[in-house]
Amino acid sequence: MKIIVPMAGRGSRLRPHSLTVPKPLIPVAGQPIVHRLVKDIAKVLKQPIEEIAFVLGDPAWFGDDVVKSLEHLAKSLGAKASIYRQDQPLGTGHAIMCAEPSLTGPAVVAYADTLIRATFNLDAEADSVIWTKEVKNPEAYGVVKLNEKNHITELVEKPTHFVSNQAVIGIYYFKDISVLKDKLQEVLDENIMNGGEYQINDGIKRMMADGRVFKTGTVDEWMDCGNKNVTLETNAKILGFLKADGEEQLISASLQNNNSTVIEPCFIGENVVLHNTTLGPNVSVGDGCVIENSEVKNSLIQTHSIIKNANLDQAMIGNHVRYDGEFKAVSLGDYSVLE
Structure with missing residues (x-):
């Protein structure tokens, strides 16, 4: 089994946090989003993963540190890491085709x-x-x-009347992702675009037209990390799940706890x-943070930040931030100073 992970987007809705760190590498409950996603997929598959292809x-943006992080992730699952590049934002179908050498055999595609x-x-x-x-x-x-x-016969975008829930x-x-590859190659060759991009759905629709059997696999929870507020909601949900599991x-x-109280669930990193x-x-608090004279709840703080005299709720704070003040629902990117 292979896992194909297109992740070339900049994550503009999660700015300022995605200005310095690619969105899939932003930690939720102590681990980067893409790490948690791939590990959760591996649990569902319940079979060996031989290769993980990252697009x-x-x-200049997804540099050596990102590649090393992804290689380490693949190795932790006993898989080979393959790294591909999408040099133009030409859509989901185009992103998959950037990993063309890996598109053989059974595979999962996960954004x-x-x-x-x-x-x-x-x-x-x-x-x-x-x-x-x-x-x-x-x-x-x-x-x-x-x-x-209960076979899937059509994909309908934002239906105006009830189709399904x-x-x-x-x-x-895909039992054999090379079939999708062939159909997406047709889409590219025929220059079939929607919204100026080549879409995975156009390849899937061609597979359906050929009589391929598509079925659903319904997940229990689907959690977004698209912007600050939903990322904080996802962080809280994941912490709850991890605490229960x-x-x-997590801690x-x-x-170093000096006259402080931790109300679980929380993730607290090293030092x-x-x-x-x-x-x-x-x-969630990343490695090397110092928090003094503060109350913090429902928030995500990345690494090596110093927080003083704070009353934070629904806050998202990046790496190497210095914060001293009375603001509450803040969103501060890396290396910000608010004193």
Whole structure:
């Protein structure tokens, strides 16, 4: 099994945090988004992963540190890391085709801007499985249309009348991804574009027209990381799940706790200092942070930041930030100073 991860976008909706760090590398509950996504997919697949192909953007933005991080992720799952580049933002179908040498055999395609919780088994009879989530307002999403056999017969974007309540979340399984590759090559050769981009859906629709069997795999949770507010919501959900699972150590043994209270669930990285502070619930704090005389809840603080005299709620703070003040729902990028 392979996993193909297109992640070349800049993540403009998550600025200022994505100005210095590619969005898929921004940590949620102590791990980068793309790391959590790939590990969760591996759990669902329940089979060995032989290769993870990452499609990155400009090397000036997705540099050596990013590549090393992704190689380490693949190695941790016993897989080979393949790195490809998408030099132009020409859409989801184009991004997949940038990984053309890896498009053989069974594979999962997953876009690195969401996180999931899922327990279903892949249907061995399906040529493809499109992962979906039941939603209350399907008119706001792309949804699947199903026939009497519960096979997917159509993809409908923001339907004006009820089609189904199963929204497409951007994760796909292909029994043989070379079939999708061939169809996407046709799309590129014929210059079929939607919104000025080559879309994965146009390749999928051609597979359906050939009679390929598409089924759904419904996830239990689908969590977005598109902007600050939803990223904080996702951080809180993931912390709750991890606390309930008990599979990860969320609070480092190196924590220096001076007259402070931690209200779980929280993630606290290495060498964090808390002084006269109440932290939590639903807070993630990266390595090397110092927080003094503060109350912090429902927030995400990255690494090596100094927070003093703060009352933070729904705050997102980057790396190497210095903050001393009375503001509350702040969003501060890397190396900001607010004193």
